[in-house]
Amino acid sequence: MSEAHTSTPRCVALVGPYLSGKTTLLESLLHVCGARSRKGSVGDGSSVGDTSAEAKSRKMGVDLNLAHGSFMDDEWRFIDCPGSVELRQDMMDALSVADAAVVVCEPEIERAAVIAPVLKYLEDAGVPHVLFINKMDDTENRVRDVLAALQAHSSLPLVLRQVPIRDGEDVTGYYDLVSERAYHYKEGEASDLIPLPESMTGRAEEARAEMLESLADFDDALLEKLIEETRPDKSEVYADLAADLSGNLIMPVVLGAALHDNGVHRLLKLLRHEVPEVAATAERKGLGGGGEALAQVFKTAHVPHVGKLSLARVFRGRIKDGETLNGCRVSGLLRLRGAETTKLADAGAGDLVAFGRMEDVRAGDVLTPSGAKLDVLGWPDALAPVYAFAINTQDRNDDVKLSGALQKMCEEDRALTVAHVADTRQMLLRGQGEMHLSIAFDRLASRYGIKATRDRPAVPYKETIRKPAVEHGRFKRQTGGHGQFGDVHIEIRPLPRGKGFAFEDKIFGGHIPRQYIPAVEDGVKDYLARGPLGFPVVDVAVTLTNGSYHSVDSSEAAFKQAARIAMSEAMPKCEPVLLEPIAEVRISVPSEFTSKVNAIVSSRRGQLLGFDARPGWKGWDEVTAHMPEAELADLIIELRSATLGLGTFTTRFDHLTELMGREAERVVQTRGAAAQ
Ligand SMILES: Nc1nc2c(ncn2[C@@H]2O[C@H](COP(=O)(O)OP(=O)(O)OP(=O)(O)O)[C@@H](O)[C@H]2O)c(=O)[nH]1
Ligand SMILES: [Mg+2]
Numbered sequence: 001m002s003e004a005h006t007s008t009p010r011c012v013a014l015v016g017p018y019l020s021g022k023t024t025l026l027e028s029l030l031h032v033c034g035a036r037s038r039k040g041s042v043g044d045g046s047s048v049g050d051t052s053a054e055a056k057s058r059k060m061g062v063d064l065n066l067a068h069g070s071f072m073d074d075e076w077r078f079i080d081c082p083g084s085v086e087l088r089q090d091m092m093d094a095l096s097v098a099d100a101a102v103v104v105c106e107p108e109i110e111r112a113a114v115i116a117p118v119l120k121y122l123e124d125a126g127v128p129h130v131l132f133i134n135k136m137d138d139t140e141n142r143v144r145d146v147l148a149a150l151q152a153h154s155s156l157p158l159v160l161r162q163v164p165i166r167d168g169e170d171v172t173g174y175y176d177l178v179s180e181r182a183y184h185y186k187e188g189e190a191s192d193l194i195p196l197p198e199s200m201t202g203r204a205e206e207a208r209a210e211m212l213e214s215l216a217d218f219d220d221a222l223l224e225k226l227i228e229e230t231r232p233d234k235s236e237v238y239a240d241l242a243a244d245l246s247g248n249l250i251m252p253v254v255l256g257a258a259l260h261d262n263g264v265h266r267l268l269k270l271l272r273h274e275v276p277e278v279a280a281t282a283e284r285k286g287l288g289g290g291g292e293a294l295a296q297v298f299k300t301a302h303v304p305h306v307g308k309l310s311l312a313r314v315f316r317g318r319i320k321d322g323e324t325l326n327g328c329r330v331s332g333l334l335r336l337r338g339a340e341t342t343k344l345a346d347a348g349a350g351d352l353v354a355f356g357r358m359e360d361v362r363a364g365d366v367l368t369p370s371g372a373k374l375d376v377l378g379w380p381d382a383l384a385p386v387y388a389f390a391i392n393t394q395d396r397n398d399d400v401k402l403s404g405a406l407q408k409m410c411e412e413d414r415a416l417t418v419a420h421v422a423d424t425r426q427m428l429l430r431g432q433g434e435m436h437l438s439i440a441f442d443r444l445a446s447r448y449g450i451k452a453t454r455d456r457p458a459v460p461y462k463e464t465i466r467k468p469a470v471e472h473g474r475f476k477r478q479t480g481g482h483g484q485f486g487d488v489h490i491e492i493r494p495l496p497r498g499k500g501f502a503f504e505d506k507i508f509g510g511h512i513p514r515q516y517i518p519a520v521e522d523g524v525k526d527y528l529a530r531g532p533l534g535f536p537v538v539d540v541a542v543t544l545t546n547g548s549y550h551s552v553d554s555s556e557a558a559f560k561q562a563a564r565i566a567m568s569e570a571m572p573k574c575e576p577v578l579l580e581p582i583a584e585v586r587i588s589v590p591s592e593f594t595s596k597v598n599a600i601v602s603s604r605r606g607q608l609l610g611f612d613a614r615p616g617w618k619g620w621d622e623v624t625a626h627m628p629e630a631e632l633a634d635l636i637i638e639l640r641s642a643t644l645g646l647g648t649f650t651t652r653f654d655h656l657t658e659l660m661g662r663e664a665e666r667v668v669q670t671r672g673a674a675a676q
Contacts, residue, residue, distance in 0.1 A: 007073075007074075007075065008075070008277055008278050008279070008348070008349050008350035009068070009075035009076065009077050009278075009350035009351050009352070010074070010075070010076060010077070010099045010100075010271075010275050010276075010277060010278065010350060011076075011077040011078075011079065011097060011098045011099050011278070011313060011350070011352055012076065012077070012078055012079075012098060012099065012100050012101065012102055012271060012275060013078075013079045013080075013081055013091070013094050013095050013098040013100075013101045013102070013127075014026055014078060014079070014080045014081060014101070014102050014104060015081045015083070015091050015095070015101050015102070015103055015104070015118055015122075015129075016083055016102075016103045016104035016105050016115065016118055017083050017105060017106070017114040017115055017118065018060065018083035018084050018085070018114075018645070019060065019083060020083060020104045020105050020106050020134055020135075021104050021106075021134040021135060021258045021259070022061065022080050022081065022083060022104045023042050023047055023049040023050050023061055023065060023080050024041070024042055024047070024134075024258040024259055025080075025102070025104055025132065025134065025258035025264065026047070026048065026049055026065060026067055026078055026080040027039055027040050027041065027042070027047050027048060027049075027258070028258045028259075028261045028264045029067075029069065029076075029078060029264060029267075029268065030048060030067055030069050030078075031188070031261060031264075032071065032190075032261060032264050032265050032268055033069025033070055033071045033076065033268070034069070034070075035067070035068065035069035035070075035337075036048065039188070039261075041259075042059070047338075048065065048067050048337060048338035049061065049065030049067070049080050049338055050062070050063075050065065051338055051339045052339075053442070053446050054439050054442050054443060054446070057442075058435075058439075060082065060083075060084060061080065061081070061082035061083060061084070061087070062082055062084075062087060062439050063082065063090070064079055064080065064081055064082070064090050064094055064299060064311075065078075065079070065080040065338055066078070066079055066080075066311070066336040066337065066338070066352060067080070067336075067337045067338060068335065068337060068352070071268045071272060072272060074272050075350070076268075076271075077313075077350070077351065077352035079094045079097075079098060079352070081094050081095075084435065084436075085117065085432070085433070085640070085645050085646075086431070086432040086433035086434075086435050086436035087415075087432070087436060088117070088121075088383065088415070088432065089382065089383050089413060089414050089415035089432070090299070090413070091118075091121075092121060092125075092380040092383075093298045093299055093363060093364075093379075093380065093414070094298055094299070095121070095122070095125055095127050096125070096285075096296070096298055096377070096378065096379060096380060097296055097298045097312075097313035097315075097352075098127060098281075099128070099275050099276050099277065099278060099280070099281045100127065100128040100129060100130065100245070100271070100274075100275040100276065101122055101127050101128070101129040101130070102129070102130050102131075102132050102267070102271070103115070103118060103119065103122070103129050103130065103131045103132065103251075104132050104134050104258070105131065105132075105133060105134065105150070106133075106134060106135050106139075107133050107134075107135060107136060107139040107141050107143070107146045108141070108146065108149070109141055109145055109146060109149045111644055112146070112149035112150050112152070112153065113152075113153060113590050113644060113646060114644055114645065114646065115150060115153050115154075116153040116590065116617075116620075116646065117646065119153055119154050119155075119251075120153075120616075120617060123154075123155055123156065123248070124616075125380070126248055126284060127248075128245045128246055128247075128248055128275070128276065129251055130245065130251065130252050130253075130254065130267075130270065130271070130274075131150070131158065131251050131252070131253045131254070132254055132255075132256060132258075132263070132267055133146060133253065133254070133255045133256070134256060134257060134258050135257060135258075135259075136164060136171045136255050136256055136257050136262065136263070137170075137171065137257035137259065137260055137262065138257075139171075140169050143160070143163065143164055143255065147160060147253065152618075152619065153618075153619075154251055155618065156248065156249065156250055156251045157214050157217070157250050157251070158250075158251050158253050159211055159214045159215070159241075159244075159250045159251065159252050159253060160177070160207055160210065160211060160253045161176065161177055161178065161211065161241075161252050161253060161254050161270070162174040162175060162176055162177060162253075162254055162255050162263075162266070163175050163177065163200070163203060163204055163207045164255055165182060165183075165184070165196075165197060165200065171185075171255070171257075171262075172184060172185060173185050173191060173194065174191075174255055174263065174266075175196055175200065175204050175207075176266065177204070177207055177208045177211050178211075178234060178237050178238065178241070179234065180208070180234075181193060181196075182194050182195060182196040182197070182200075183266075185257075185260065185262040185263070187260050187261065187262075188260075188261050189261070190265040191262075191263075191265065191266070212226055212232065212237070213226065214250060215237065215240045215241070215244065215250075218240070218243075218244055218247075218249050218250075219240050221236075222236065222237075222240060238273060241273075241274055242273060242274040245274045245275070245276075246274075246276045246280060252270065252274070254266060254267055254270060277350070278313075278314075278315060278349050278350035279349070281315070282315045282316060285315075285376065285377050285378060286376040286377065286378070287315060287316070287374075287376055287377060289316070291316060291317075292316070292317060292368050292369055292370060292372075293314070293316055293317025293318055293319050293368065293369060294314070294315050294316040294317060294366060294367070294368050294374070295312040295313060295314045295315060295319060295325070295353075295355075295366075295367045295368075296312060296313055296315060296364070296365070296366050296367070296377050297310045297311065297312045297355075297361055297362070297363050297364065297365045297366075297367065298311055298312065298313065298363055298364070299311040299363050299412070300361075300362065300363050300411050300412050301354070301412055302408045302409075302411070302412060304447060306341070306356070307356065307357050308356075308357055308358070308359060309334065309336075309354040309355065309356060310354065310355045310358050310361045310363075310365075311336070311352070311353075311354050312352075312353055312354070312355060312367065313350075313351070313352050313353075314347050314348060314349050314350065314351045314352075314353065315349065315377075316349055317348075317349060318346055318347070318348045318349070319333070319346060319347055319353075320333070320345065320346040321333035321343075321344065321345055321346065323369065324369065325355070325358070325361075325367035325368060325369060325371070326360075326361065326365065326367050326368065326371040327360075327371050328358045328359070328360050328361055329357075329358070330355045330356065330358060331356045331357040331358075332354075332355070332356025332357065333345070333346065333347060333353055333354075333355060333356070334353065334354040334356065335347075335351075335352075335353060335354070336352075336354055341354070355367075362411070363411075363414060364379035382414040382415060382417075383414075383415045383432060384650055385415070385417060385430035385431055385432065386431075386432060386433065386635075386636040386648065386649060387430070387431060387432065387433050387434060387436070387437060387633075387634075387636050387637075388428045388429060388430040388431070388437075388457045388633070389428070389429045389437050389441070389454040389455065389456075389457070390424075390426040390427065390428055390429075390454065390455040390456065390457050390458065391406075391418075391427050391428070391429045391441075391452050391453070391454055391455075392427065392452060392453045392454075392455070393450065393451070393452055393453075394451045394452065394453055395451065398450050398451070398452075401448065401449075401450055402444070402450050402452060403418075405444055405447070405448040405450055406418045406429070406444075409440055409443060409444075413431075413440070415431055415432050415436070416429065416430070416431045416436070416437075416440055417429075417430045417431070418430070421457075421458075421460065423460040423536060424457070424458035424459075424460055426455075426457060426458055428457050429441075429454075433636055433637070433640070434637060437454075441454060456633055457633060458671065459580070459581065459628075459629050459630045459667075460581060460629075461535045461578055461579065461580060461581070461659075461667055461671070461672075462535050462536050462537070462538045462578075462579040462581075462656055463531045463532070463533045463534075463535045463536070463537055463538075463576050463577060463578050463579055464494060464497075464537060464538055464539040464540060464576070464577060464579055464656075464658075465492065465494050465537070465540055465571065465574035465575060465576055465577070466494055466574065466575040466576075466577055467494070467573070467574045467575045468491065468492060468493035468494065468574065469491075469492050469570040469571075469573050469574050470489070470490070470491045470492075470545075470570070471489070471490055471492070471566040471567075471569050471570035472487075472488070472489050472490075472566065473487070473488050473490070473562045473563060473564070473565035473566025473567070473569060474486070474487045474488075474562055474565070475487075475558050475559075475561040475562040475565055477558075482552070482553060483550070483552070483553035484553055484554075484555060484557065484558040484561075485549065485550035485553035485554050485558055486516070486519075486547075486549070486554060486555070486558035486559035486560070486561060486562035486563075487547050487548040487549065487562055488512070488520055488544060488546075488547040488559065488562045488563055488566055489544070489545045489546035489547055489566075490524070490542055490543065490544055490545065490563070490566045490567070490570070491542070491543040491545055492540060492541070492542050492543075492567075492570050492571065492574055493540070493541050493543075494539060494540060494541075494574070495539040495540055495541050496539065497539055497655065497656060497657075498539070498655060498656070499539050499541075500538055500539065501525070501528065501537075501538065501539075501540060501541075501542075502540075502541040502542070503521045503524060503525075503541075503542050503543075503544075504541065504542070504543040504544070505517050505520075505521075505543075505544050506543055506544060506545050507544055507545075507546065507547065511546055511547050511548055511549070512544070512547040512548070512549055512559070513549060513554075515556070516549065516554065516555075516556060516559040517544065517559075518556075519556035519557070519559040519560045519563070520544050520547075520559050520560070520562070520563045521544075521563075522560050522563075523559065523560035523561065523562065523563025523564045523567070524542045524563050524564075524567055526560070526563075526564055527563070527564050527567035527568060527571070528540070528567070531571055531576055532571050532572045532576045532673065533576050533577075533578055533668050533672045533673055534668065534671070534672030534673035534675070535578065535579075535671075535672060537571070537576075538579065538656070539579075539656075542567075547559075547562075577658050577659075577660065577664075578658070578659045578660070578664045578667060578668065578672075579656040579657065579658060579659065580628050580629070580630065580656065580657055580658075580659040581628070581629040581653060581655075581656055582626050582627065582628055582629065582654050582655050582656065582657050583626070583627055583628075583629050583632060583651045583652060583653055583654055584609075584624065584625075584626060584651070584652055584654040585601075585606070585624070585625050585626070585627045585632065585635075585649050585650070585651045586622055586623070586624050586649060586650050586651075587601070587622070587623045587624075587625070587639065587647060587648070587649040588614045588617070588620055588621070588622050588623075588647065588648050588649065589620065589621060589623070589639075589643050589646060589647040590619055590620050590621075590643070590646060591619055591620060591621045593642060593643045593646075593647065594611060594621045594623060596642045596643065597621075597623050597639070597642075597643075597647065598623065600635070600638055600639060600642065601623065601625045601627065604627055604628070604631035604635065605627065605628050605631055606625040606626060606627035606628075606631065607625060607626045607627075608623065608624075608625050609624040609625055609626060610623075610624050611623040611624065612624075626654060627651075629653075632651060635649065636648075636649070
């Protein structure tokens with residue numbers, strides 16, 4: 001058991017900011033693992049990942065890319081995650097089954113903050129993570145400056161493992177601070193061992209001392225050696241590095257250029273020695289070692305011609321094709337590599353597989369042969385939506401097809417939800433941003449052949465009244481045979497904001513028989529669904545004060561009609577006024593952007609309520625404001641463009657407020673009574 005590696009496959013997720021080079025790194029990892037004879041590229045569309053039409057047309061990752069390889073007899077499973085903030089859900093879900101993450105970032109200083117959300121998520125989820133600073137072939141920035149900028153966004157100390165060797169401005173190799181060896185990069189191959197250039201010895205020693213000091217913070221024996229100026233054994237340093245990564249005490253940092261395979265061999269070696277095994281990951285997630293076979297599903301994919309696939313990690317035991325898990329049969333056990341699939345007879349602990357046609361299984365489910373309920377593994381919450389489209393079919397005959405397709409797409413992507421809004425009679429597709437929803441929209445066409453249209457979501461305005469009124473409504477019809485007769489006197493008065501609707505019956509002496517009174521209330525409510533301005537009416541009280549009936553002709557329907565008549569006569573005289581929904585919005589941004597947020601809030605008719613440090617986020621603020629819902633539809637777009645894509649917000653309905661003047665006129669003209 002003292003061996004640094006075992007034969008169980010380990011799983012690493014590639015995460016990090018948008019376009020930092022994760023899919024390129026996957027390609028390079030597979031190349032170094034010998035899993036691809038020719039290395040592909042995202043540039044010409046020949047990579048293992050990003051093969052879908054939606055990924056190719058956008059030149060970005062839109063899905064999880066799974067792949068596998070072996071390096072020095074160790075089995076690896078890779079999950080390359082899309083970097084866009086709008087596609088974070090996939091990353092979060094994939095991380096819940098990974099043994100570790102490689103955070104891929106660019107060697108940037110001004111935009112270093114783009115790494116913050118990923119690091120914060122990894123820290124909160126407790127996933128061990130290594131930082132790979134990519135694109136070292138294309139930078140003049142000094143590594144120590146890049147590191148200082150990145151450190152501001154990590155709670156864990158960044159522990160630099162290599163220093164770059166430069167020829168002029170070009171990075172041509174690196175010095176490994178643990179093995180104390182220098183290497184020269186070689187395109188497509190492992191680097192050559194070279195002597196450390198003399199000019200670098202000072203910097204190398206300094207960086208090595210810094211690394212050891214960071215490790216000594218967690219190892220008293222090492223600290224003593226450093227104080228006594230004894231050189232620690234390499235094996236001791238390696239052991240510390242492995243323990244500190246697994247224990248989420250440090251974030252080791254390596255350098256490279258995935259495009260040229262630079263530093264990738266070294267990265268794999270680091271992973272080989274330091275990434276925890278699946279048993280340790282299971283333990284980290286609260287799962288004991290013994291017991292029956294167990295897998296957790298982290299993603300559902302509906303693949304044309306294949307059907308539903310449940311992507312899962314086996315945490316324990318061995319699972320066979322055809323076996324029953326949670327009462328559902330595994331019909332097809334597959335290994336995925338990009339868009340390719342390979343059939344397997346069985347899969348053991350550590351493996352990353354796809355179970356075929358388990359219709360009742362959802363992402364997050366923990367599967368076992370006995371189906372025992374286990375919630376120890378944990379599962380991230382679905383992200384709350386920040387953007388929506390109202391969606392419709394161009395051809396009404398596609399309506400059933402549309403709801404079937406959306407159901408599948410929402411199952412595949414938990415950050416995507418569909419809701420029918422009764423007030424506005426719209427079907428809303430909600431998600432993480434314009435691009436997230438556009439991808440879904442494109443898929444409706446490319447996968448399901450559905451042409452849909454999209455609109456802005458309508459704001460659910462309401463209306464109320466400012467003055468009371470009394471009214472008499474009579475419905476009388478004589479059309480041969482049975483007639484119809486209902487007669488009511490009502491009083492209408494405004495209620496305070498937020499009180500909704502109240503109905504009171506003050507009939508005495510049987511002027512209207514009891515059985516007709518609910519019909520009067522129904523008639524009033526019917527009317528209130530669309531007031532004089534064209535919107536649902538709220539905050540009114542209606543009192544039935546008097547009336548009369550006919551022993552033969554009166555009916556529930558007649559009283560309902562009489563009530564409607566009384567309401568439609570009275571309400572326009574009650575000074576109807578439009579009510580606009582106001583939300584409480586909490587906007588989170590790095591504090592350097594707080595003043596920009598204040599300006600955005602004011603320009604959108606918002607009222608600032610205050611700002612504070614964002615709980616648990618170093619260097620971030622949370623601004624709270626009341627903002628009209630009408631101003632929130634594209635808030636995320638403006639917010640992201642003002643904050644390097646980092647700003648986010650949550651919102652919840654707070655209250656309704658009167659809307660008057662030009663804006664109210666415009667709403668009534670375009671959406672209300674005048675428009676219908
Ligand atoms: N110069 C240079 N360019 C690179 C390197 N690695 C990746 N790139 C380029 O960076 C761009 C993005 O690469 P991807 O691999 O698609 O990045 P990604 O992180 O997977 O992107 P998303 O999944 O969309 O977040 C491409 O144009 C790559 O060619 C590198 O090491 N050096
Ligand atoms: Mg990618």
